[in-house]
Amino acid sequence: MSHPADGAVFRSGLALCSLLFLGVLALGCEDPPPPPEDDPGGEVLYFEPIGFGTRARLRDTTEVVIRDSTTWAAYRDSLTATGPFRPVDFSQAVVLLAAVPAPSGGHLVEFEAVELVGDTLVAQYVLSVPGADCITAMGLTTPFQAVLARRTEAPARFVRRTEAYSCEL
Numbered sequence: 001m002s003h004p005a006d007g008a009v010f011r012s013g014l015a016l017c018s019l020l021f022l023g024v025l026a027l028g029c030e031d032p033p034p035p036p037e038d039d040p041g042g043e044v045l046y047f048e049p050i051g052f053g054t055r056a057r058l059r060d061t062t063e064v065v066i067r068d069s070t071t072w073a074a075y076r077d078s079l080t081a082t083g084p085f086r087p088v089d090f091s092q093a094v095v096l097l098a099a100v101p102a103p104s105g106g107h108l109v110e111f112e113a114v115e116l117v118g119d120t121l122v123a124q125y126v127l128s129v130p131g132a133d134c135i136t137a138m139g140l141t142t143p144f145q146a147v148l149a150r151r152t153e154a155p156a157r158f159v160r161r162t163e164a165y166s167c168e169l
Helices: 004-028 069-077
Strands: 047-053 062-066 093-099 102-104 108-117 120-130 138-141 144-150 156-165
Touching (some): 047 108, 062 069, 062 120, 069 093, 093 108, 093 156, 120 144
Antiparallel strands (some): 062 093, 093 144, 108 120
């Protein structure tokens, strides 16, 4: 035999569950928020590495667009690449160079993207640095990378991102 209060408790619990379900359902039926405004972005430019290394006779961070062979020869002579630099046709291309002095070994510079945004050439690169668990050679280094991109006379802006990597096995 059931007690008359048991039915009332059941009905009030059922009513509460129904209200919660309808509330969740109503939230799910709202119009979705508008998508974020599109980033105007720019024209993605193809680029290719022509040389990299960890030694350079450059005292400061260097982020430069090189548009002629004379300027490239001066920079190239100050860089010690891991192999020979690839040739450059300056009538078709420019050289983007990023070099960052570092306090120890284990640092690496690598371009990630090159875009023409409005009237500005935007070159994005990452500086990879050894994490706290890494053992590196002590001594000043200057990691660098040089890449080719389609020739443009646009002014340039370099964007550096620093990322630590782990040496844990």
